[in-house]
Amino acid sequence: MIAAVGLAALALSPAFAEEITIATVNNQDMVIMQEHSSVWEQKTGNTINWLVLEENVLRQRVTTDISTNGGQFDIITIGSYEAPIWGKNGWLLPVEDLGTQYDYADIFETVRKGLSVDGKIFALPFYAESSMTYYRRDLFEKAGISMPNQPTYSQVAEFAAKIHDPDNKVYGICLRGKPGSGENMVPIMTSVNTHGGKWFDMTWNPQINGEAWHKAVNLYVDLLNKYGPPGVTSNGYNETRALFASGNCGMWIDATVAAGYLFDPAESKVADTVAFTKAPVADVPNGAALQWAWALAIPKSSIKTEVAKSFMAWATSKEYIREVGEKKGWILIPPGTRKSTYDLAEYQKVAPFANFVKDAILSADPTNPSKDPVPYTGITYASIPEYQSIGTEVGQQIAAALTGQQTVAQALAAGQAFTEKTMEQSGYLKK
Amino acid sequence: MEKRGTSSSTVLNFIAGWAAVILLIFPIIWMFLTSFKTEIDALSPEASLIFQPTLDNYRTVLARSNYLTFALNSVYTSVAATLLALLVGFPAAYSMAFLPTAKTRQTLLWILSTKMMPPVGVLVPIYILYRDMGLIDSHLGLILLFMFANLPIVVWMLYSFFRDIPRDILEAARIDGAGLWEEFRYVLIPLSGPALASTALLSIILCWNEAFWSINLTTTKAATLAAFIATYSAPQGLFWAKLSAAAVLAIAPVLVMGWIGQRHLVRGLTFGAVK
């Protein structure tokens, strides 16, 4: 009798403590989420096991697990690239049923759409970003130049030449150079897009050997060889950010999310001299600035979906953003996901870049990343499973061109050949 | 050159010997120093030796990850895997050393050649097998892999050691009517003390430093210090000082163990090289 009552109570009690496992990236915003999650644990009685890894390692770990149905994770951290593909593969649980309190309408539509397939949302955005041009006001003043609202790429080259001062370890421009689909291909693709180039035409023919690619990649290689720091091919996003933060770069075109740290005197030597403006353009405005979101999703293999949903609803909510602002500092809140974030007076006060970033995110359109229509979505990626492989290969080829092992023409020809082969193998193109 | 006792050559030996060693371990010293700097100082090697030491990096790292769990997992998996490998490898080495056949050489080299395969080539098959056996993120799973990975080296080290033992000793024992167990228990094991110690030490070091499997097959329960380091290897922002602190924490136990055990390592780690 007692046992039966106990059992019934157990079954009825929604607050039965569970243990969930969350895999995430070691980015600052996620580290704050990890620190702050004790609040949720206390509120619900559940506990969290965290797996925090650097981005590349995490992607391997999570992809291996989800594709083999390994069942290790209840919540995973994925990006705009994975969410729609994995959702389509049936690997993720749709997360549309969190109730009115969650306020889906408050999430920026462009971000929400990027994480959805056929109108169903598969991942909840944690923070979103676009790109912009960071520059050093002091160096520009000293050189007697001023940064326009949106520079062109030729102006960028001009400015870089004027402020380049390698003897004092100040380099005209820093860009990512480490080969990888999520590394050097990011600044390269925004430049290719605005020069009018694209990955594929409407019938999936690779366009890497096209004129726009030649222009953009030659420009990239020239800029970095003439005005870049030494060792560019080892610099990914993190290394480049550290370089800018330590005062070694005159300009840097990269993710908006870096602003929070570059303006933070504890993290940056240039907090009082850094300034920003729009990402540069060349021929067309399409795809000149990236758009990317980090999001939380539940793998199909998870058996603790209710608890997982409860955590995700909390960690991507308005309330979470407010709590982080109050407890950790307003400049550290995860940006770019919700309209309400930009109504917070406290945030506006400490973050001079807030509205600028919002506009950049809203104006970047991943469904329309190039001059001509394309069959894929994504500004710095193409939303097909094969992209990782293609981006990695083309990135390697361009890195080899950057160090002078081959010419840009050779690199692009090799990238084109590889991509054609891959697309044939996967059946997009007829052999 | 070889005039012993003259003070000038002693001084010279002292300077040359220590200069070489300090140069060699300089990266470790530098890492240690950096772990006590602020992130900003870490980026200014000009301020290399004069800086305000801080424990902040250690505080941050210890607050963010449960270091003790990682460290205990490292200890547990490497010790257990080593014991298992010794248990399996000891009889094999015995038999190959004392009762060689025409096939022994091939067998030994084949065993060794298994170490030359890149593990990443079999990751997916292993992951699928482990998933079906429920071994992902388990101590047992990691212990088995570490054992497999170190068995070749364990067998070879013990084999080299055994080969230097005069056969007469074992034969004498056999004539006296000792069975295999007695032979092991009263002759071989007492004789192999240093060899077992150094083999165990080397195997533990290799397990401790293994990163590929521990990162790819663990999640949170069985994650070792190699996975702990992967949390700090390329975070956003300035990270040199925090990385150094995490690195010091990850290598300190095995470094200290290596220093203490070095005498044993030297005695047994000869692979029969010293006759």
Place this chain on the structure above:
Amino acid sequence: MNSTSSAVQHGIAQMESSTRAESIGPKTYLVAPSVAVLLVWITVPTVMTFWFSFQHYNLVNTAGREFIGFANYLYFFSSSSLTIAALNSIYVVLGVIAITVCLGIGLVLLLDRDFTGARIARVLAISPFFVMPTVAALIWKNLLLDPVNGLLATVLGLVGLPAVDWFGTFPMFSIIVIIAWQWIGFSTLILLTALQSLDHELKEAAAMDGAGAFATFRFIVLPHLARPIGIIVMIETIFLLSVFAEIFVTTSGGPGLASTNLSFLIYVQALLRFDVGLASTGGVISIILANVVAYFLAKTVSRSLEI
């Protein structure tokens, strides 16, 4: 030696008191566990790898698996990356062996002498071998070799030399240096043990006979070290063919393919492209290669080691 022989006597005495006496049977069952364990460990994944190598099997593509015959093999052999990667694997082995043996000998000649704190110095010299490969690579890449804020760049700057982009300009060389640094600890350990077993009196006698330092080294020390050097060559070959962490952390195999070895080539297929079919093909090729190397080792080094 004294203690050993007394241990043996003690052991034999114990045995004499033992009443059980068994006949000595065939000992295959002693090797069996070891070989069986390794066979299972090798066979099951190898068979799966072999099987996958004939399939189009991409983890991120749910279209399913498909038998495609030798297409994966053709892909590998038709691209130049395989040759480059195989050569890079060999460069790593040769480069690291050359550095660790030469510098190792130099170092132990210094450490073998008597000086204050020599014993502590010898212990410390082995330290690099205890450092995790990932940690070693991270420290070298960032703190030491970074061309802007790294220590080496600063030191070069002080003497007026320009910064060097180590991983961009000399990727293979830089990786070999990092790996060699770790393995110098190992070669020092082996060589020092060997050298200390060499009779000092022998050296002194040679010196008294009028042999110069070089002659002593050439005709007495070096021959004595031949065997330990053989050991170093063998062990390092075995471990270094599958080097991975150092490349992953520093250059990601680039620029281009400049620092891609076989391990990294397979990694790119398996975990960047998630192409299990191609990765398995690479795995099969590397298994074959490992056996070829084992064969050569058997013909050369191990013969002189009297294995």
